[in-house]
Amino acid sequence: MFNVNRRMLTRGALAAAVAIPATLFAGFALAQVEGQPTPGGLGLPNMVTPVGLGTQQFYNMVLMPIISFIALFVLGLLVYVSYRFNEQKNPIPSKLTHNTPLEIIWTLIPVLILLFISVPSLRLLAEQVEVPEASVTIKVTGNQWYWSYKYPEDQGGGFGFDQMLKPESELQPGDLRLLSVDNEAVVPVNEVIAVHITSNDVIHAFGVPSFGVRMDAIPGRLNQTWFKIEKEGVYYGQCFFICGKDHAYMPIVIRAVSREKYNEWLAQAKQKFASADSRVRVAAESH
């Protein structure tokens, strides 16, 4: 009878130990709105692109467990050594200064850990760098202190616009301070979008955390990256390279909509942003 009670207690404790953190985590996940930072968030944002999901998996399932283990292991050793070998407990120090097998182990095991990390690491890297065939290509230019976008004519575009931070005085309910802009960049969901990134003046960087995307905008250089957004919504990014006094004031907003809505928006945008110098074509080469 006693044993049954003990087992029940243990099971109950175990259940609680699993359920409570799980609920908290689930709570965290529910609290997260895609595309924007979670207030008081502890971890990576919810990702909406394959690259972003790959990054999340690599960090949460490979890197974090390994580094957490190493930190706790070293801490544990330090605590143990300090406790066991303090001068009261161990007045006579040993003279041991070598142990070749130990030295081999603590060289080999880190090497193996690093090899283990490098496999998913390099796989994810290739996915990030090798731009697949894109259905939409957008040219993004960093300026002091705003982003501008050009949609090519032969993809239904032929216009360009600037994306300016909405001043605090103009924020509407639902807008985000320092993140909301006047003109959102609209793209179709579930299609590969290639972005060609450059700068008009100093170095900026185009970064959208929930896409897993970050690429420098360098004058005189055209960088390329890509994303495929798998969920409709509004996604915020910021400038990720110091570019002067308003470095914190040039956000990025990308809205992912269905292909139909995207075509409608293209037509409207063409009229809204029509100007002589925004006729951009995508060259007919492959990527």
Next chain:
Amino acid sequence: MASSTMAGAHDHPRGLRRFLFSTNHKDIGTLYIILGSIGGVIGFLLSLGMRLELAYPGVQIFPGLAEALQGADPSMALDAGKNLYNVFITVHGVLMIFFMAMPILIGGFGNWFVPIMIGAPDMAFPRLNNISFWLLFASLVLAVISMFVEGAPGMKGFGGGWTFYPPLSSNTGSPGPAMDFVILALHLAGASSILGAINFITTIFNMRAPGMTLHKMPLFVWSMLVTAFLLLLVLPVLAGCVTMLLTDRNFGTMFYDPAGGGDPLLFQHLLWFFGHPEVYIVILPGFGIISQIVSTFSKKPVFGYLGMAYAMVSIGVLGSIVWAHHMYTVGMSLNAQRYFTLATMVIAVPTGIKIFSWIATMWGGSISFRAPMVWAIGFIFVFTMGGITGVVLANASADKQFHEGYYVVAHFHYTLSLGAVFALYAGFYYWFPKMTGYMYSETLAKANFWLLFIGVNVVFFPQHFLGLGGMPRRYIDYPDAYALWNLVSSSGMIFVTLSLIVWFYAIIEAFMKKRLAGANPWGVGATTLEWTLSSPPPFHQFQVLPRITGASR
């Protein structure tokens, strides 16, 4: 044996002449420690300003600061404040690296203890030593002046980060003379360190006492040898890099300007070719100090001496071929990113060997938890934390998520503000009795440790969360979602400030109480040569060279 009465003890210089024209490695070491402390305090005040601003969303204090410090017009105060924040982050980085960590660790402890530890009477080139110090002083003056002249149009000071990439640092972004002052400051600081490196290498190779082979010298001396080689090899690259920026800005060249066929990326490669070894230059002397302290207070020789020495050598060599891991988002080729990822990860191996060897040194020892040892044990833990986030960032694929965000800021502050600074304090308390002749108060020294330990962990641990959440670095203001961890981070500064006050008081108290430390306050574990001399040592020591029989490491 040391004797100050040998060789017809001539009067040593006094007063201004003693310090202005010093050729004594101990006095010059003291000058460096004082300069480094001043640089560190100013760097700390700048960081206090930044954390105060970042405590709450919105811009609260920098516009007022710009009006007060720079005489900015109230109508321009917000813009001037934003620029001033960028100037603060820039000068904070420059001061902490070039005018706090390097002067104290290399110029201070290196100059003081390398000659003594190898049984030499002084450095190989005592007058060169003097000019190294005063060049650094001049450099600091120029760096401070830069804050008060025009940088960006209508703004004072250069605010492009300590890495000062063009075009923000060229005439495109910073037409005013502030950046030119920074460049000239770097020329002088670079020259100071190159000359110092020549001095250290020559001293260590040529002036070891009879019987002290390279494999018998203390690990602190090894750390200084590797550091000196790194300085000698990479500072000229920085010099070339900043000189080309100077000519781009003032003499019409186009090295970094695409309009003239140049490339902003050339700057980044040159800067980081220097910049990455630079961070190893900052930490390696710290590694040497920790080895000495762990050994002394465990009353055991360091575990695996050769492994430790050659781990430092390999960290130096490897650290010189991984620079582009600072450039993963510039649009580098896939193969280049692959190489730099793998090469950077390899550095974790010798570093891990060192961490495990320090623990193995403590294992079986008879550990005394005096203040230097407490700092050293703290170092081992916090440097490990910084090192493992470094392994995360080494991966180009993961770095795409973290580049130029707060995760990187957390990483390098854990290795620097926690790692290098803890090693610095450890060395400070270890050698304070030797340098001054007075013993510090254990209570104050340990209070210093705990306040700083709590403080910097509260400041920097939440910054991992901010980085994971996507907060960019070098930002004066942030979206409201980042408010919680910014407030927590800023609150840690209370403890950091208190720890600094305790540190000052500990120094004053030791000089007031005048408890004599004696030649060796640390007991049997202190086996290096400085503990055979009086505290403080005579003005000239080892005028008769000691003969080294056993290992004195």
